[in-house]
Amino acid sequence: MSRRRGGAKPKQVAKAAAGKDHHTQFLEALKLYEGKQYKKSIKLLDTLMKKHVTPDCLALKGLDSYFLGEKTEAADFVKQAISKIEGTKASAICCHVLGIYMRSVKSYADSIKWFQASLDNGSTNKQIYRDLATLQSQIGDFKAALASRKKYWESFVGYRANWTALAIAQDINGERQQAINTLSQFEKLAEGKISEAEMYEHNECLIYKNDIMYRNAGDNGEKLEKVLHHLDTIEPKVFDKFGLLERKxxxxxxxxxxxxxxxxxxxxxxxxxxxxxxxxxxxxxxxxxxxxxxxxxxxxxxxxxxxxCEAPKFIPLTFIHDETELSKKLSEYILPQLKRGVPATFSNVKPLYLKRRNIIPKLVEKIVIDYLSEQDSKKQPIPYIWSCYYLSQHYLNLRDYQKAHEYVEKAIGHTPTMVEFYLLKARILKHTGELDKAAAILEEGRNLDLQDRFINCKSVKYYLRANQVDKAVEVASLFTKNDDSVNGVKDLHLVEASWFISEQAEAYHRMHISAQKKLEELRAETTDSEDENKSSEIKELEWSMEKYEGLSLKRFHAISKFYKQFEDDQLDFHSYCMRKGTPRAYMEMLAWGNKLYTQPMYVRAMNGAAKIYFKMYDNSLKRKQDSDGSSKFAEGDKKKAKKEASSLTKRKNEDRKKAIAYPESEDKDVFGDELLNTKEPLKIFDSNFYADYNKQVQDYERNNILDFEFQYRNGKLALCLGALSKYEKKNGQKSGVFGAMAIILILATRESSTCDLIAKKVATKGLEADYSFLPLNEVENDSFDWLNYFKENFHSKDLNALLLLKQTSLFDEDKVKELILDTISQDEPLLQNYVLQYVL
Amino acid sequence: MGRKLVNLDNVYANNLGMLKKICEIDNPSIVYQSNFFEELFPKDTKKDTFFAQLAYYSEIPVGAIKSKLYPKKKGDIYPKGVHIEVMAVLDQYKDNGIEDEFLQYVSEQCKNHHQHNIYVHVPVSNENTISWYKDHGFEAEEQPLKEIFTTKEGSVDGILLKKHIE
Incomplete structure (x- = not known):
């Protein structure tokens, strides 16, 4: 880094400054900054600025303040400094200082601008090129990074890191042959001079060169022979023998x-x-x-x-067709495991259940039941209990919850001290929708072994599923560091425990919906009667509803923050990997970084946040329509209201302690109120969740429904059309979601819809061109029954499609509801309950 | 190799739940006093000495014993010696000699603490248990003690058994 440490030790400060000219004194301030004596540096700058305020002084003062933790002041000084600069016409030092500041506040593009400016304005500091290359790599501008790497390499050819860095940059830019040459050239230079300590770095670079050669060869036989030859020559020096053999x-x-x-x-x-x-x-x-x-x-x-070994025994099970033989092989595979009491037996066989559903479960069921009947529960307790356990999992997999329950009960009845059985029992209860009971069973299991972290986590998760957040936090806090807070929530944020945070976010969201429903009921009951108890209950519920929604959003945001942090964490590796000589790991990291925002956890948080933000947007539209709907409730007795308010504030303060997720100095918005009060929900959703996802996601994994919903609300009908056609390509023209999207899009082109005229035209044209079979003529026909059309022409028993239709509020709510109920009637209780409680 | 199928190990605060579970499953009708299990790990520094163990069958906890040292006589019910307060083995694992191991363990503790008597209270109705103890060298006191057990149905008389060791 260019913030040099150590340097001179300037003890005399402002006193000695007198007599020297302005520039020398400024350099002294710079040295103080480099020696981390920020306060002294600022003092000196202040005396300087009494005479003459320059952008240089302001910029350096900004940087000093930043490192003293005064971030808002720092931003202010830097802003002042920039306002005094015309374009990027400033001294090289000033530009450099600004570049460092910008990098510190993570605006990498600006940082690059100022570093570049520093060089353009005559800085002779070649180190800037390295910083520049790092930053350019971080923002993905590899072409510019290559240029910077080259410059830096030219200035410091004596370091291997610079050669490696150059080769990597060339490789990324597709200049493979040059990359190979660069690496070869260095090998020649270094030949015979590599010490023991450098051998690892050397081996990585050798195999990396072979990587490039291999990719460069494509299917060209002659070139491949050369790669092979190269591989043979480097073999003795390469450490990664697996990689070498796989390549070969x-x-x-x-x-x-x-x-x-x-x-x-x-x-x-x-x-x-x-x-x-x-x-x-x-x-x-x-x-x-x-x-x-x-x-x-x-x-x-x-x-x-x-x-x-597992593999040669297992793989034949995936292809043998003859039933007797398959049955024999299965017994040979499964029974020894049951005999030994391998808890994971079912997990080992599960891939077969998925792949060969018609035959495997049937055969295995017979094998294990027969085996179990031969076991005496007293003489062979181990095979007995694990066979019961296996059968329970087997029936759970086949969704025969009753039998699954029977067998797990048998196992628990036999050996009630086995934690695994409680986990399984809870899982079965979860599927039958009895979430509270499931959590209670897990708690029973957890109490058997308090030091088992796994069951602790499971217990927490099940409590969250059952919306018992307080209890969940209490249990989770047994394993966290709770130094300066009442529970482990803060620590779980610190350690980026996204499983907990996402589950909590979803629990809060469900609790928000329940509170809202209850509130509506209560309000409907108390329209005229001025019941005192009820009014305080209403107040309480209002607070809960708001709190839960805010916290839910807050937690989803926390996950987005983690991923942004992950992305940012790459910064150091653009130079670290070069120094350590790990080019292959570096390339892997870049590939990882390129699909960071498509990881399941991120997508889950995004989908959760989308629900809230979309509803916020829809509600804001509704509010515009009936702006007089609020404040129906008369002000009650003032004294009483005051008392209520004070008790509520007390409540809030208690809740605050429990919900706090970040150190107080860094985050004031504990309950996510600020997030809820945004005027632009769609924009915030985009910048915090969607934009990053949209940039990285591949077509095959894209959530077209989310795309559609988002763009529909944005009024971007052309993009809706895009999502529609992408979905259609994957799922066909009969799929329910396609039908729902198409109908919504058609209705959005109505004259009465508020969308932009051009957008409407584009959408209509697109629909006419690609999907002329849709009843496009009926757009303006108010009596046309779109819902019926949907039912008759598409696979209408599609929950996602129906939910999409429901959200638009364009159709008769009761009819859509009826369709949804009909659709889920065959599903498992868990989903049914969820839909009934939180969707309808 | 040659690992024993049954092993005894100490009870720890973190697996106290196991002990509790085994005792409750084995004697479903008995109502344990509120502090009966927790007193093994007292919050304050209490002087009572307990000998508690869990028995593992192939690493599964299947048996539990808790006994208490009475260095001095405490009323008629608790003479000086080591008292077995509870000894439980899961029904399905009863034929593995676990009880014998427990008894062995208590005898050793007895010797280590210079005691010569092991005592145990058993409900009068529990004939199997009484005869088991008798088979293992215990002798019954003449008079049953009135209502010393609390069960879900009410109080039950108990009989005090004693084994003398040199």
Whole structure:
């Protein structure tokens, strides 16, 4: 970093400043800053600015203040400094200082601008190029990064890191041959001079060069031979033998030398006989993937070589068709595990349940039931209980909840001290929708073993599912650091426990909906009677409703923050990986960074936040329509109101302690009120959640429904059309969601709709062009029954589609409700309850 | 290898729940005093000495014992010696000699603390248990003690059994 540490130790401050000219004194202030003596630096700058205020002084003062923690003041000084600068015409030092400031506040684009300006304005500090390259890599401007890397490399050719960095930058920009040359050139320079300590770095660079060569070769046989040759020459120096062998095998495969490839795969299996991937690849190289007879022989042979390994025993179960034989193999696989009491037996077999649902469960059921009947519960307790456990999971998988329950009860009745059984029992109860009971069962299990972190987490999760947030926090806090707070919520934020935070967010959201429903009921009851108890109850509920919604949003935002932090964490590695010589890990990190915002947890938080933000937006529209709906309730007795208010404030303060998630100095908005009070819910949603997702998500994994909902509310009908057609390509023209989207889009092109005229035209044109079978002529026909059209022409039993229709409030609410109820009537109780309680 | 199938181990604050569970399952009708389990891990520094163990069958907790040292006589009911307060083994694991191991354990503790008598109270109706103790060298006192057990149905008389060790 260019913030040099150490440096001179300037002890004399302002006193000695007299007599020197302005610039020298400024340099002294700079030195003080570099020595981390920010206060002294500011003092000196203040005396300087009495005479003459320059942007240089202001910028440095800003930077000093920033490192003293006075962030708002810092921003102010920097703003003043910039306002005094015309464009980027300032001294090189000033620009450099501004660049450092901008980097500190994470506005990387601005930082790049000022670093560049510093160089343009005559800075001779070549270190800036390295900082520049780092920042350019961080914002993904690899072309510029390459230029910076080159400049830096030219100035400091004596360091390996600079060669590696240059090669990586060339590789990323597609200049593979140049990258190879760069690496080769350094190898020549370093030949014979590599010390023991540098061997690891050297090996990584060698195999990285081979990576590039391999990618560069494509399917070109001649080039591949060269890559292979290179691989052989570097082999003794390379540490990653797995990587080396895998590479070798894939080159052989590409060259069509299957015999050689198969030999390499056999070597790999020998090195790690538990990696399923190698077996699959061996099959490919032997050309037996479609010949089950040969495959069987192969695995029988392999099983004798590796008798203690899973893979050769398991893989045949995926392809044997003959029932008697399959049954025999299954017994050989499952029963020894049950005999030993392997808790994960079912998890081991579960992939087969999914893949071969028609045959496997049926056979296994018989095998295990027969086996269980042979076990004496007293003489062979271990196989007995684990067989019961297995069968319970088996029936749960088949959604036969009653039988699942029966068997888990049998297991618990036999051995009530086994924590696993309680976990399973709770899971079954969860599926039957009895969430409170499930949480209670887990708690019973948890009390058996208080030091088991796993069941602690599960217990927390089930409490959250049952909306018992306080209890959940209490249990979770047993395992957190609770130094300066009443519970572990703050610590769970600090350690980025996103599983907890997302579950809590969702629980709060459900509680918000329940409170809202209750409130509505209560208000309906008390329209005229001035019942005192009720009014305080209403106040209480109002507070709960608002609190829960705010907290839910707050928690979703916390998750978004984590991911932004993850992205930001990459910054250091743009230089660290070069120094440590780990180019392959660096490339992996970049690939990871490119799909960061499509990770399931992020998407889950986004979807949760979308529900709240979309509702906020819809409500704001409704409020515009009937702006006089509020404040129906007369002001009661003033004294009483005051008392109520004070008790509520007390409540709030208590709640505040429990809900606080960040140190008080960093975050004042504990309950997320500020988030709720935004005037632009869609914009905030975009900048905090959607934009990042939209940038990274691939078409195949995209949530088109969310796209549609978001753009529909934005009035961007053309983008809605895009989401519609993408969804249609994946799911067909009969799918319910397609139908729902199409109808909503058609109705949005009505004259009465508030959308932009051009947007409407684009949408109409698009629909006419691609989906002319839709009843587009009926747009303005008020008597046309769209809901009926939907029911008759699409797969209407689609919950997502119906929810989409419901949200628009364009259709008869009761009719949509009826359709939804009909749709979920066959689903499991868990989903039914959820829809009944929180959706309808 | 050659690991024993049944092992005894100490009770810790974190698995006290196991002890509690086993006792409750084994004697569903008995009502334990409010502090009966928690007193093993007192919050204040109490002087009472307890000997408690869990028995594991292939690493599954299946049996529990809790006994208390009475260094001095305390009324007629509690003579000087080690008193077995509860000894429980899950029904399905009863034939594994776990009780014998427990008894062995208590005898050792007895010796270590220079005691010569092991006592146990058993409800008069519980004939199986009484005969088990008798088979293991215990002798019954003549008179049953009135209403010393609390069950869900009410109070029950108990009989005091005693074993003398040198």
């Amino acid at each position: 095998a894939s080159i052989f495969m590409k060259l069509g030398k299957v015999k050689e490839a198969s030999l390499v795969y056999r070597t790999l299996i020998k090195r790690n006989p538990d990696n399923f991937k190698y077996y699959k690849l061996l099959e490919v190289s032997l050309g037996v993937t479609t010949n089950n007879k040969l495959r069987k022989v192969l695995y029988e042979k392999l099983a004798t070589f590796y008798p203690r």
